[in-house]
Amino acid sequence: MSELSTKYAGRSASEVPPQDLRYIIIDLITDANFLMSANMDKDYKDSLVGWLYKYMNERMSFLPITHLCKAIEAGSMGQRGGTSKLMPRNIAIWLNEQRTIYETQRMEAQKQDDYKHIAENFSKYVHNKDGFVGAAVRIKVTWLGEKKITSKEYDSFSSSEIYKLLASGVRECDIRPEHILKDR
Secondary structure (H helix, E strand, O other), X not given: OOHHHHHOOOOEHHHOOHXXXXXXXXXXXXXXXXXXXXXXXXXXXXXXXXXXXXXXXXXXXXXXXXXXXXXXXXXXXOOOOXXXXXXXXXXXXXXXXXXXXXXXXXXXXXXXXXXXXXXXXXXXXXXXXXXXXXXXXXXXXHHHHOOOOOHHHHHHOOHHHHHHHHHOOOXXXXXXXXXXXXXX
């Protein structure tokens, strides 16, 4: 990786100043030219740099610079598909393969964040008193809404009775009005 690639490693292509992005792309195309023994002339190289700059801005601006660098490096080494020619079609294939890798990594990171969030909320709302109180109130109101109890029965007991059952370990799905209303 070049010095500029390292400087902007954690940023997406859209966050890199335009001139610096061009310099990064020039370095990447130069390296790919060497790795593939492409021996392209200056005009073709300039055209390829211009095309890649436009492609990155229009279609892959979300892609981090590290992934751009890896796509070009791995692609020029034959690890991202395409043919053995340094041309826009192959670079697009390499970038699309790298995008898939990036999205997979992002999905895995998001899944880990979701699991962490679920675990935090589970312990926060299910295992503490407030979670059981809320569940008890919800159960009581649901019974009334589903006409499992009458308005008179609703007023005859407190949600704390349902709370006691929850706190003692009875699962929410196992609690019935008969547990609370003894004269049923």
